[in-house]
Amino acid sequence: MPRRAPDIAAPPPRRLPALTAAATLALAGITALVLLIFLGKISPAPEGPRAEGTVFYVVPYHYGFAFYDRDFREVEAMEVREGELVTLYIVPALALSEEAFLAYTRRTQGQGIRGLEAGDPRIIEKVVEDLDLGNVEHIIGISGYPVYVTTDVASALGGRRFRVGAPGTLAEVVRARDPTIKPVTFTAKKVGAFDVICMDSGIDGAGTCGWGHASMVAGGALVVRR
Ligand SMILES: [Cu+2]
Incomplete structure (x- = not known):
């Protein structure tokens, strides 16, 4: 019986x-x-x-502020135009490593504070005392603007004086989307120069950051131009 030839034609x-x-x-x-x-x-x-909108980073430390633009370049003042949307990311200096935090503290020491002259070693001692007392937070406000941001670095510190395994630079903290970062967004409606301050936490004028709280005023740190 002849075998059937295989079908050469491809099936449709x-x-x-x-x-x-x-x-x-x-x-x-x-x-x-x-x-x-x-x-x-x-x-x-x-x-x-x-x-x-326009982004700045605000680093509150004991006892002052440092300001940075979107590219982490330090600026003397945060300059914006009238009507611009502005976002400030508050990054507490205590969210950084001990070394980085102390570098900010040395700015305070370099200026002198509360009757202690520039360079006085007691200034650093006072800061460390505040840390041990739990005076670790700041309340960031801007005169004439609806900005009122309380930091929460205590949870990151976990009862320690300095944060364990903390990043050494602002850029690192930001890139890691660190939970200590607090944002605030507002529209620059008023023209002028406005102070960035650490707000009082009680009616007695006391602050959350302790001994040098009243000195935490960055005069004209927000500049809104027409
Ligand atoms: Cu403060």
Whole structure:
């Protein structure tokens, strides 16, 4: 009995019309999405620059403030234009390593404070005393602006004087999205120069950061230009 010759002709391609239609539709969808993102109609990241506006980092330390722009360059004052949306990220100096924190403290020592002259070693002693007393937080305010942010670094310190395994630089803390960072967003409606201060926590004028609290005034640190 002769064997049947194998069928050389390839079988007709199987058609999957439903699948093809679905793929075409998906492709069209992706194309439309990319087009919308490209045209700026929708934003792939809702927390983009539009939501936060101009960014500055504010580092409160015992007993003063340091200000940085978006690129972590230190600035004397935070300068913005009238009507601009501004976001300040408050990064307490105590969120950083002991070394970095003490470097900020030496700024205070270099200026002198509360009758103690510049360079007086007792200034650092007073800071350490405050840390041991639990006077570790600051309340950041801006005169004439609705800014009132209380830091929460105590939880990161966990009862210790300095934070264990803390990052050494502001940029590192920010990139790690450290939980000690507190944001505040506002619109610069008023023109002028405004002071950044550590607000009193009680009616007696006491603060949360202790001995040098009253000296925590950065005069004209927010400048709003027309
Ligand atoms: Cu303070």
